[in-house]
Amino acid sequence: MSHGPDIARIGALIGDPARAAMLTALMSGKALTASELARVAGIGAPTVSAHLVKLAEGGLIAAEKQGRHRYVRLAGAEVAEALEALLGLAQSRGHLPFRPGPDDQAMRRARVCYDHLAGELGIALYRALHAGGALALAPDGVALTDRGHGLLDGLGLDMPALMRARRPACRTCLDWSERTHHLAGGAGAALLTRFRELGWLRPRQTSRALRVTLEGERELPRLFERLGQAGQGPPGP
Amino acid sequence: MSHGPDIARIGALIGDPARAAMLTALMSGKALTASELARVAGIGAPTVSAHLVKLAEGGLIAAEKQGRHRYVRLAGAEVAEALEALLGLAQSRGHLPFRPGPDDQAMRRARVCYDHLAGELGIALYRALHAGGALALAPDGVALTDRGHGLLDGLGLDMPALMRARRPACRTCLDWSERTHHLAGGAGAALLTRFRELGWLRPRQTSRALRVTLEGERELPRLFERLGQAGQGPPGP
DNA sequence: GCAATGTTTCGCCCGGGAACGAAGTATGGA
DNA sequence: TCCATACTTCGTTCCCGGGCGAAACATTGC
Numbered sequence: 001m002s003h004g005p006d007i008a009r010i011g012a013l014i015g016d017p018a019r020a021a022m023l024t025a026l027m028s029g030k031a032l033t034a035s036e037l038a039r040v041a042g043i044g045a046p047t048v049s050a051h052l053v054k055l056a057e058g059g060l061i062a063a064e065k066q067g068r069h070r071y072v073r074l075a076g077a078e079v080a081e082a083l084e085a086l087l088g089l090a091q092s093r094g095h096l097p098f099r100p101g102p103d104d105q106a107m108r109r110a111r112v113c114y115d116h117l118a119g120e121l122g123i124a125l126y127r128a129l130h131a132g133g134a135l136a137l138a139p140d141g142v143a144l145t146d147r148g149h150g151l152l153d154g155l156g157l158d159m160p161a162l163m164r165a166r167r168p169a170c171r172t173c174l175d176w177s178e179r180t181h182h183l184a185g186g187a188g189a190a191l192l193t194r195f196r197e198l199g200w201l202r203p204r205q206t207s208r209a210l211r212v213t214l215e216g217e218r219e220l221p222r223l224f225e226r227l228g229q230a231g232q233g234p235p236g237p
Numbered sequence: 238m239s240h241g242p243d244i245a246r247i248g249a250l251i252g253d254p255a256r257a258a259m260l261t262a263l264m265s266g267k268a269l270t271a272s273e274l275a276r277v278a279g280i281g282a283p284t285v286s287a288h289l290v291k292l293a294e295g296g297l298i299a300a301e302k303q304g305r306h307r308y309v310r311l312a313g314a315e316v317a318e319a320l321e322a323l324l325g326l327a328q329s330r331g332h333l334p335f336r337p338g339p340d341d342q343a344m345r346r347a348r349v350c351y352d353h354l355a356g357e358l359g360i361a362l363y364r365a366l367h368a369g370g371a372l373a374l375a376p377d378g379v380a381l382t383d384r385g386h387g388l389l390d391g392l393g394l395d396m397p398a399l400m401r402a403r404r405p406a407c408r409t410c411l412d413w414s415e416r417t418h419h420l421a422g423g424a425g426a427a428l429l430t431r432f433r434e435l436g437w438l439r440p441r442q443t444s445r446a447l448r449v450t451l452e453g454e455r456e457l458p459r460l461f462e463r464l465g466q467a468g469q470g471p472p473g474p
Numbered sequence: 475g476c477a478a479t480g481t482t483t484c485g486c487c488c489g490g491g492a493a494c495g496a497a498g499t500a501t502g503g504a
Numbered sequence: 505t506c507c508a509t510a511c512t513t514c515g516t517t518c519c520c521g522g523g524c525g526a527a528a529c530a531t532t533g534c
Contacts, residue, residue, distance in 0.1 A: 005327035008257035014248030059330035085322040090242035093296035
């Protein structure tokens with residue numbers, strides 16, 4: 001009898017189409033209400049309620065009552081990472097949605113992955129940071145170099161808060177559409193927030209895909225180039 | 238309606254206890270026969286046959302007839318990585334096996350993760366390589382430095398073959414028991430093979446856990462120290 | 475050839491669980 | 505206070521899918 005964690009319970013939770021749709025919707029990072037999830041999953045309110053109980057028992061979601069609404073979000077970045085890994089596997093195995101619609105292209109361009117940026121833009125950001133010498137390998141993953149610290153500070157991120165947080169500043173996450181890594185962790189989240197503050201990216205109502213504004217189209221490539229060129233100088237520590 | 242890959246199909250495949258047991262057993266990297274899988278999963282031969290059809294249709298396993306046996310293995314490193322991610326999530330969510338037996342401790346010490354080393358020893362290997370400056374951040378993950386190339390060559394790995402292969406030499410994989418990264422990819426696989434050739438690690442019949450031989454107990458820590466100290470010199474490129 | 479072993483196909487049973495309608499409970503607003 | 509909204513609980517239905525036994529099929533060895 002083989003040992004190890006009980007993978008089947010989690011698989012079964014994700015394996016139901018309605019629950020999978022709900023979890024995928026929650027990958028937007030937004031906290032959704034039970035009735036919004038019902039609409040997303042195409043099922044009735046009682047059924048959603050039952051599903052939420054199971055997902056909560058399984059530790060995949062966290063719910064919070066607020067007035068007469070019940071706001072639901074993913075239980076944490078860990079859950080999001082595992083879901084993203086599964087999305088990647090599904091993608092590579094050809095388990096695609098009914099038909100790749102126009103939304104699909106928007107998803108590949110830029111989307112929210114729990115709380116950070118994914119898709120082509122997410123990859124470009126990661127590559128630029130890497131090229132600029134902002135990232136270094138740490139014994140437990142990726143870490144910010146001094147130069148990276150300076151670059152992000154220059155972008156207006158609240159670096160003291162980032163370093164104070166319990167959450168690791170840098171993580172990597174396997175991007176399902178690009179099949180390579182993008183930046184997650186506290187810094188990844190802060191960067192996405194900043195891009196929204198700057199009006200470069202806007203969330204959509206219906207999907208995880210992000211809309212790139214005109215300013216974003218102009219400024220983001222410029223930023224990536226600037227970050228990447230920071231690496232032309234002498235290498236950091 | 239949210240878009241993206243169809244995560245539910247894969248979840249459902251993994252969500253059945255029998256199939257989950259089979260997949261977990263296949264994480265040993267060994268190709269198992271249908272009847273061996275039946276014993277592992279505790280079900281009859283006809284049921285296994287049906288499961289194998291589904292897993293193959295889902296792209297999770299690859300089967301190969303050889304005489305009157307049917308050898309089954311995971312469809313690739315991608316599948317193994319996603320399963321390991323799920324194992325990690327299950328672990329962190331407290332979805333543990335019935336009781337943490339003695340096997341459990343062996344699993345945490347050293348085990349096979351598809352074709353490379355995982356567990357405490359896997360982490361120690363990764364840390365040593367990192368400390369020794371053998372690994373560097375690449376735009377698409379982790380890469381071997383020149384020094385790393387030399388170190389592995391010194392260990393007797395067939396480096397030309399490794400570089401020639403289509404498969405990336407370095408990947409990282411999230412270790413479920415240690416909650417941090419270990420080395421996967423071609424180099425990870427080659428290192429495990431080498432440790433077995435050297436008689437430091439031996440596979441077990443029943444589980445993914447590896448037995449550390451007396452030589453292994455003596456030589457592996459020594460090796461890790463040697464690798465780590467390589468980094469004391471001037472930093473590589 | 476025949477027996478032994480390994481795997482698949484077929485037919486059947488059965489349980490779990492997903493879904494809904496209706497009724498019950500909480501919250502907010504008029 | 506009374507209604508509307510949001511969610512949950514209960515009871516019921518129904519179907520999907522896992523499981524097995526028996527038999528068919530395939531391969532090896534004697």
